[in-house]
């Protein structure tokens with residue numbers, strides 16, 4: 136079997152994407168910063184599913200990360216036919232109060248890392264003798280501007296738009312491109328974004344939270360079916376669709392109330 140390269144594979148949705156592909160007998164290349172978690176997961180997946188699993192601990196927000204990863208892949212001679220750009224995080228709070236440096240770092244990870252990896256791995260995917268796949272993880276936040284997640288939601292709109300355009304450019308080639316946009320998923324996301332201390336957000340999320348394994352399996356199926364844009368969960372689908380139909384000012388006003396940092 137060929138290799139699938141997954142970023143942000145140490146935990147959350149990325150870890151479950153790795154498990155879904157391991158179950159399908161894919162060999163895996165796992166990327167994240169936490170070397171101990173990657174080592175543990177690699178060992179576990181090899182033991183349980185029998186494929187080859189290699190990992191690389193690297194900070195993807197650094198400008199040379201993609202180049203280093205591609206060098207590592209070339210050295211290993213891995214036959215890659217799946218690239219999943221999943222690593223990402225959010226930052227919650229008033230734009231002017233959040234650190235500019237952190238917001239720029241989030242932009243580097245959520246947008247630049249995925250574009251760089253896609254650019255550099257695309258020739259490998261195109262050389263593969265069969266069908267190849269790219270899946271980018273956006274969010275339901277890609278479908279509207281979200282006050283207090285202003286830069287995060289903008290990075291996810293970027294991911295969605297980039298993915299759709301690339302899908303069109305690659306039509307007729309052996310490379311299929313999919314955008315997966317989850318709503319709230321029970322992972323480390325809220326904690327890293329600084330949202331887990333705001334009770335009303337936690338309560339709201341609890342109502343709609345999906346499990347990471349369900350979201351990952353949904354995404355992998357959609358990717359292998361060659362779908363372009365998918366949203367797991369009925370409530371999330373309805374939310375994304377209605378945000379297109381309702382006046383933007385209204386939708387953004389509701390989001391402002393929901394995501395305001397006041398407790």
Ligand SMILES: NC(=O)c1ccc[n+]([C@@H]2O[C@H](COP(=O)([O-])OP(=O)(O)OC[C@H]3O[C@@H](n4cnc5c(N)ncnc54)[C@H](OP(=O)(O)O)[C@@H]3O)[C@@H](O)[C@H]2O)c1
Pocket residue numbers: 142143144145146147148149166167168169170172193194195196221222223224225244272273274275316317318319320321322323324325327
């Ligand atoms: N959970 C949600 O509610 C939700 C909803 C919509 C979309 N999403 C999107 O889903 C994706 C996965 O998030 P998640 O919910 O699974 O969050 P998570 O549990 O925090 O996992 C994030 C993953 O990204 C990796 N990562 C973070 N910063 C990195 C960096 N600088 N370099 C390399 N790897 C890095 C983390 O590993 P290390 O910490 O080991 O580096 C981890 O493996 C993200 O793109 C997120 O925006 C999440």
